Amino acid sequence: NTPLIITIDGPSGSGKGTIAQRVAKSLGLQLLDSGALYRLVALVALRNNINADDHVALAHAARALDIRFEPTDTGVCAWLAGEDVSLAIRQEEVGLMASQVAAVPAVRAALLDRQRAFAQAPGVVADGRDMGTEVFPQATVKVYLTASAEERANRRYNQLKAKGESVNLRRLLEDIQARDERDMNRQVSPLKPAADAVIIDSSQMGIDEVQDAVLALVDKR
Numbered sequence: 220n221t222p223l224i225i226t227i228d229g230p231s232g233s234g235k236g237t238i239a240q241r242v243a244k245s246l247g248l249q250l251l252d253s254g255a256l257y258r259l260v261a262l263v264a265l266r267n268n269i270n271a272d273d274h275v276a277l278a279h280a281a282r283a284l285d286i287r288f289e290p291t292d293t294g295v296c297a298w299l300a301g302e303d304v305s306l307a308i309r310q311e312e313v314g315l316m317a318s319q320v321a322a323v324p325a326v327r328a329a330l331l332d333r334q335r336a337f338a339q340a341p342g343v344v345a346d347g348r349d350m351g352t353e354v355f356p357q358a359t360v361k362v363y364l365t366a367s368a369e370e371r372a373n374r375r376y377n378q379l380k381a382k383g384e385s386v387n388l389r390r391l392l393e394d395i396q397a398r399d400e401r402d403m404n405r406q407v408s409p410l411k412p413a414a415d416a417v418i419i420d421s422s423q424m425g426i427d428e429v430q431d432a433v434l435a436l437v438d439k440r
């Protein structure tokens with residue numbers, strides 16, 4: 220009864236979160252939003268004034284995380300020591316800190332078992348940066364979902380505008396490029412497609428189209 224493992228890696232804003240949710244729902248699998256784990260560590264660090272270069276304290280925070288994920292219609296609800304932090308971890312500030320704590324090897328090591336524990340029958344759809352390369356090298360289907368930085372910045376711009384937030388497109392593009400740079404060039408688990416991943420560039424694709432492409436890969440396996 221080996222669990223079906225589908226990994227979806229890619230840069231921020233590529234739409235992998237949405238696709239992972241939809242694929243998990245349509246196949247009745249669990250969802251692992253690994254970015255949320257790094258965001259939770261970042262939130263704890265920010266709240267406790269832990270510095271991004273204090274690796275010992277960060278790794279301790281990662282090991283000690285008291286968390287629970289609850290599936291919802293729009294993804295997962297994240298609980299930190301009984302507090303619903305689903306909104307808090309989505310803040311820009313937390314995302315930036317997350318990409319810094321994610322570069323700390325001891326933090327990544329501390330989160331490895333928690334992530335692998337999601338691989339239970341019937342299976343899991345795991346979204347992140349290193350799901351296919353490090354966490355689940357044995358995955359059944361590996362997708363690397365990408366889109367041009369400009370297109371990703373545009374999508375984010377429209378999302379934020381729809382929420383009534385005032386945003387600057389050029390600032391968003393710069394943030395995305397800075398995060399790509401950090402995620403792709405770090406020493407441990409840099410963002411890159413696994414050798415056996417299927418690369419999907421969603422720049423010119425709609426969400427339904429991407430979902431169908433991923434489901435077709437699952438069918439084919």
Ligand code: C5P
Pocket residue numbers: 231253254255257258314317318319321322346347348349350398402
């Ligand atoms: O995907 P999300 O934007 O929520 O991830 C937040 C940060 O966590 C990313 O910028 C990335 O640096 C880090 N991350 C990672 N490995 C993962 C998932 C996320 O390094 N598997």
